[in-house]
Structures are given as structure tokens and as C-alpha cells.
Amino acid sequence: EPVTISISPDIRKKKSISDLLIGIFYEDINYAADGGLYAELVQNRGFEYALSDKEGRDKNWNNRTAWSVINTDTFLIDTASPIHANNKHYAVLQIEKTGVALVNEGFNGIPVKAGEKYDLSLFARSPEKTRGRILVRLTGKNGEIYGETTTRTISTDWKKLEAVITATRTANDARIEVIPQQTGRVDLDMVSLFPQKTFKGRENGLRADLAQALADLKPRFMRFPGGCVAHGDGIGNIYRWENTIGPLEARKPQRNLWGYHQSFGLGYFEYFQFCEDIGAEPIPVVAAGVPCQNSAHHGCVIGGQQGGIPMEEMDEYIQSVLNLIEYANGDAKSEWGRKRAEAGHPKPFNLKYIGVGNEDLISDIFVERFTMIYNAIKAKYPEITVIGTAGPFSEGSDYVEGWNLATELGLALVDEHYYQPPGWYLNNQDYYDRYDRSKAKVYLGEYAAHVPGRHNNLETALCEALHLVNIERNGDIVEMTSYAPLLAKEGFTQWNPDLIYFNNTEVKPTVGYYVQKLFGHHSGNEYISSNIVRSDNREDIRKRVASSFVIDTQTNDLIIKLVNLLPVPVSSSIDLSDIKIADSQSDLTVMKGKPDDKTVRPEESKLTVSGQLEYELPAYSFSIIRVKTN
Numbered sequence: 001e002p003v004t005i006s007i008s009p010d011i012r013k014k015k016s017i018s019d020l021l022i023g024i025f026y027e028d029i030n031y032a033a034d035g036g037l038y039a040e041l042v043q044n045r046g047f048e049y050a051l052s053d054k055e056g057r058d059k060n061w062n063n064r065t066a067w068s069v070i071n072t073d074t075f076l077i078d079t080a081s082p083i084h085a086n087n088k089h090y091a092v093l094q095i096e097k098t099g100v101a102l103v104n105e106g107f108n109g110i111p112v113k114a115g116e117k118y119d120l121s122l123f124a125r126s127p128e129k130t131r132g133r134i135l136v137r138l139t140g141k142n143g144e145i146y147g148e149t150t151t152r153t154i155s156t157d158w159k160k161l162e163a164v165i166t167a168t169r170t171a172n173d174a175r176i177e178v179i180p181q182q183t184g185r186v187d188l189d190m191v192s193l194f195p196q197k198t199f200k201g202r203e204n205g206l207r208a209d210l211a212q213a214l215a216d217l218k219p220r221f222m223r224f225p226g227g228c229v230a231h232g233d234g235i236g237n238i239y240r241w242e243n244t245i246g247p248l249e250a251r252k253p254q255r256n257l258w259g260y261h262q263s264f265g266l267g268y269f270e271y272f273q274f275c276e277d278i279g280a281e282p283i284p285v286v287a288a289g290v291p292c293q294n295s296a297h298h299g300c301v302i303g304g305q306q307g308g309i310p311m312e313e314m315d316e317y318i319q320s321v322l323n324l325i326e327y328a329n330g331d332a333k334s335e336w337g338r339k340r341a342e343a344g345h346p347k348p349f350n351l352k353y354i355g356v357g358n359e360d361l362i363s364d365i366f367v368e369r370f371t372m373i374y375n376a377i378k379a380k381y382p383e384i385t386v387i388g389t390a391g392p393f394s395e396g397s398d399y400v401e402g403w404n405l406a407t408e409l410g411l412a413l414v415d416e417h418y419y420q421p422p423g424w425y426l427n428n429q430d431y432y433d434r435y436d437r438s439k440a441k442v443y444l445g446e447y448a449a450h451v452p453g454r455h456n457n458l459e460t461a462l463c464e465a466l467h468l469v470n471i472e473r474n475g476d477i478v479e480m481t482s483y484a485p486l487l488a489k490e491g492f493t494q495w496n497p498d499l500i501y502f503n504n505t506e507v508k509p510t511v512g513y514y515v516q517k518l519f520g521h522h523s524g525n526e527y528i529s530s531n532i533v534r535s536d537n538r539e540d541i542r543k544r545v546a547s548s549f550v551i552d553t554q555t556n557d558l559i560i561k562l563v564n565l566l567p568v569p570v571s572s573s574i575d576l577s578d579i580k581i582a583d584s585q586s587d588l589t590v591m592k593g594k595p596d597d598k599t600v601r602p603e604e605s606k607l608t609v610s611g612q613l614e615y616e617l618p619a620y621s622f623s624i625i626r627v628k629t630n
């Protein structure tokens with residue numbers, strides 16, 4: 001029996017929907033920052049890795065991680081007089097004969113490309129009377145030279161030395177050798193190497209290919225810095241934004257609760273700058289005065305069930321949250337606006353939202369602190385929209401406490417998170433239809449379809465497409481969505497599935513990435529209701545086939561989205577007789593394949609449309625038909 005549906009959109013039944021629906025959730029999980037999006041090529045550049053950073057307390061994870069020495073047996077780490085108190089450790093070489101080198105292996109190899117330029121910088125000092133320059137080389141495993149440069153002469157006090165290396169070869173396994181041209185003691189710190197080709201050529205910038213993959217999603221907003229990283233797994237692990245701005249040598253690194261180290265080279269300035277570069281609204285999320293309270297919470301197994309920031313320290317914490325807003329939006333003469341201007345951005349970043357809390361248990365400790373922070377922001381910055389948190393998801397609970405608090409306080413937006421199996425998305429297509437329109441709007445801040453084995457494949461991607469189609473229908477109550485997590489370095493993941501996998505040289509978007517990208521590129525700001533009639537009125541068709549009709553009023557395009565999770569094609573007949581079609585040649589984009597395919601990509605073609613459109617939805621597919629209208 002062929003499966004058929006007929007759909008009649010009714011252009012008289014239109015409603016405005018959010019134009020911010022598709023965004024990105026960035027968290028430093030799976031090596032998303034150092035060794036990932038942050039373009040720094042030297043690992044542990046500040047010698048600040050600590051045994052306590054590392055999950056399982058791996059003994060190889062310490063101040064010397066990724067470093068070694070050549071032509072000497074001594075490799076000392078000192079803390080006696082650092083460049084800055086936030087960056088305590090530095091390396092000491094005792095050189096008897098020139099040729100001693102300090103070597104960094106990068107993040108499992110430094111990738112270099114022949115002909116490309118790399119910015120080298122390091123801090124050095126030497127107490128010796130005769131001080132030399134520093135030869136810096138990129139070398140292969142067998143000593144082959146891939147490029148080299150020489151810095152100016154070392155000083156007696158800490159001094160930043162800079163130079164450019166042009167790579168002479170293309171290789172993935174280079175290492176960097178720092179070879180002082182003198183004898184005696186030489187102290188070294190913040191040894192750094194960046195490709196000049198960062199995203200948009202920004203200094204201290206982002207890896208061009210990975211950042212481009214994010215920009216290509218056309219995200220309307222970017223959440224930062226998490227996830228669990230935002231609230232940490234103990235009070236001392238709360239993400240403190242002030243530690244992540246200013247000169248790199250003065251930033252205060254810290255343990256990442258996912259079991260590694262955060263240099264904070266990619267900090268709040270770089271984040272705001274990136275949002276501006278890609279036209280995304282920044283959505284910073286700060287802790288609600290509590291670290292993770294939930295011992296069952298994925299990232300917080302180490303430190304769950306701790307109290308909140310002591311009441312006598314809450315004023316200071318609240319001030320820090322207000323300072324973040326001033327840093328983003330304040331006049332360049334204000335205390336924190338000036339720091340932004342000094343970093344190279346005198347104009348405000350025009351921050352509109354701030355998230356407070358991340359999936360926290362709605363305990364008394366939380367409620368008290370959240371309310372204090374919320375009231376302080378509302379009083380000082382009434383124009384900023386505060387996003388609350390619904391708390392941890394549990395089936396059937398409907399996040400009662402989180403929503404009660406939101407309603408009591410009159411919050412404008414609430415952040416929900418859930419990771420569910422395909423069946424949940426099929427069975428909950430009306431999830432947001434049930435939401436009370438008089439309450440806060442929803443930011444679906446984290447979601448993904450999870451199958452056993454935690455792969456991202458066509459089945460999960462289609463479930464996400466189905467969910468987003470249903471969310472478009474509810475785009476009057478759901479304001480924003482972001483798939484989570486975003487980035488994962490192959491071999492260094494703590495969480496699967498993720499949207500984009502990568503290694504040092506390749507970016508590997510998943511099937512789910514393309515679903516997000518299609519929604520990002522084919523979003524609208526008006527939703528048109530439609531009536532669907534299904535052959536036999538079968539329940540499986542209702543659960544596995546979904547459609548949406550949106551209009552992008554900027555282009556006047558009608559965008560039809562059709563999801564088919566059935567193993568058979570579905571013949572659709574779509575009544576477009578009320579639509580004024582301007583061009584009968586529409587753009588058709590289709591993703592289709594087998595449910596466990598991991599390599600499905602969108603295919604583009606043309607489709608002739610008329611008042612009555614007959615279109616066959618392939619088995620397991622997502623189709624978008626974009627029609628020009630008058």
C-alpha cells in the first residue's frame with residue numbers, strides 16, 4: 001500500500017515566529033578550546049598543566065606535559081618570580097654548551113603547511129652577562145627542519161620576544177624547538193605559535209577551518225562557556241569570566257571538569273569577537289552562585305552536592321556578573337568597558353541576553369542565589385534579558401520547580417536541556433504545543449537524539465529535524481535552540497555524539513551538522529499552519545512524518561520542510577493554490593539514506609512547483625523545498 005499524505009497550508013493562519021531559532025552551544029568539552037577551536041599550536045604553553053587537572057590523576061599530566069629537552073638532562077620548572085602571579089610556572093634551562101633545546105610536541109604534533117607563516121612569541125630572561133638570541137625551529141621527528149627563525153636578544157628581565165616562521169614543508173607532526181644561543185641560565189614561559197591564517201586573521205584567533213564550519217551553520221546566537229563548565233563541579237571551579245580576559249600571560253588558567261586544562265586563551269573577548277564576526281548574538285551563561293549540585297549530573301560526578309557561594313561573598317559574585325555586562329556593553333571609559341577597549345574593541349558588543357545557571361537542581365540554595373543575581377541584573381540593566389534554567393530533565397516532571405520559579409519571578413526565557421532516544425522525539429511531537437503561552441519563552445539550550453552506542457547518524461539527525469520542524473510550529477513560544485555538544489576532538493572525547501568532530505587538520509561534520517545547517521539557512525519568521533491528511537490515518541505515519549511551512553519575509557520565500565522517518569517513500573500532494581508562486585523552479589535540498597548512515601550529505605536540485613505540488617518524500621529523508629513567492 002503506498003503511503004500518501006495531502007497537506008494544505010492555510011496562508012490566512014499565519015503567526016510570527018522567532019528569527020533566532022537556530023544557534024550554537026559552545027562548551028569546552030572534548031578539547032573544544034585548547035587543541036581545538038583556539039588556534040594555539042603549542043600545548044601547555046604556560047607550563048601550568050597540573051596533576052589535579054586530569055581525570056584519573058594521570059602522572060604524565062603536569063607542568064612538563066608536551067615538553068621535553070634536547071642535549072641536557074636538566075629540565076627545571078620554577079615559580080620563584082613569574083611573569084604574573086596567575087601564571088606561576090616557567091621553565092628553566094641550565095645551558096653548559098649551546099645546542100640545548102626546549103621542545104614542544106604540540107597537541108600530538110604541530111600541523112604546518114609549506115609557505116604559510118606562523119607567529120612565534122615567548123617570554124624569556126637570563127641573569128647571565130652574555131646573553132644571546134633564541135633560535136626557534138619547527139622540526140620533524142628525525143630532525144628535519146620545517147622552518148626556523150631567530151628572535152632578538154634575551155634580556156635580564158622577562159621580555160616578550162616575537163618572530164615569524166615560514167614553514168618550508170607540509171607536515172602534521174612538527175614540533176617546536178626553542179634553542180637559546182647562549183650558555184648559562186635561561187628562563188622561558190608562554191611559548192606560543194599561531195598560524196597567521198586564523199579565522200578572519202584575528203590575533204590570538206580561532207582555527208580557520210573549525211571556525212568557518214561554525215560560521216557556515218549561520219547560527220543566530222552562540223552560547224558560552226557551557227554546559228557544566230559554566231558552573232563547575234565545586235565553588236572553586238565556577239567559570240570566572242575575569243580570569244579569561246586581558247594579556248594572555250595574566251589570565252588565570254584552571255582545571256576543566258571534563259578532565260583536562262583550560263588555558264583561557266579563548267576567553268570572553270575572543271568569544272564576543274567571534275560572535276560579532278559571524279553575526280551571532282552572544283548568550284553568555286554564568287553560574288547562579290552555585291556549582292553543580294547534582295551528583296547524577298554528567299559532568300559533576302566529582303563535586304556534586306556542594307553548597308553555594310557563601311552569602312557574605314555573594315555581593316562580590318553579583319558584582320562580577322554585572323561587570324561582565326559592563327565589559328560587553330559599557331562605555332569605553334567605564335571600568336570594564338575600558339578593558340574591552342584596551343583589548344582592541346572600543347565599541348560595545350551589544351549584549352542582549354545573559355543566562356544564569358545551567359541545568360541546576362532547583363534547591364533552596366539555588367533559588368536564593370539565582371533570585372539575588374536576577375534582581376541585581378534587572379535593577380542595573382533592565383534592557384538585558386535574563387535566561388533562567390528549568391533544571392535537570394526527568395521524564396514526566398515537566399521541570400515543575402524551574403518553571404514555578406520562572407513564573408514567580410516573571411522571567412522572559414527559560415533554558416531547557418534534554419538528550420533523548422529517537423522514540424521520545426517521535427512520541428513528543430506536541431511537546432511545545434502543550435506549553436502555556438502566558439509564561440516565559442523557551443530556550444532549548446541543549447538537546448540531541450541519542451541511540452545506543454551514542455552515534456550521530458541519519459536516524460538521530462532525522463529525529464532532530466523532526467523535532468525542529470515541530471519547534472518551528474511552536475516558534476512563538478520557543479525562542480532559541482542549540483544542539484549539544486558542538487565540538488569534539490577525535491581521541492579526546494568525554495561525550496558522544498557531538499555535532500562536529502575534528503583532528504589537528506581535518507573537520508568532520510556529522511549528519512546532524514547538516515540538519516542544523518539546513519535549518520540555519522532555511523529559517524523563516526512567519527509560520528503557516530497546515531492541515532495534513534494521511535492515508536489510512538495510520539499512527540506510524542503520524543509519528544514518523546512531519547512538515548512545516550515558514551516564510552522568510554526578507555526574501556518572500558516559502559520554505560517547506562518535510563521529514564520522513566518511515567522505511568518507505570511517502571507520496572505527498574501539497575496544495576499551494578493560495579500561494580502566489582513567483583518562480584516555478586524551486587530549490588530542493590534532500591538528505592536521505594539508511595538510518596545508520598553516518599555520511600549522508602544534503603543534495604541540491606531544482607523542482608518544478610505549481611498550485612498542486614506532487615512530491616515524493618524518499619524513505620528516511622529530510623527535504624526542503626524553497627519556493628519564490630510574490
Ligand code: AHR
Pocket residue numbers: 027029226227228229297298299358359417446484485495
Ligand atoms: O552537553 C554536555 C553536558 O550535558 C553539559 O555540560 C551539561 O549542561 C549537560 O548535562
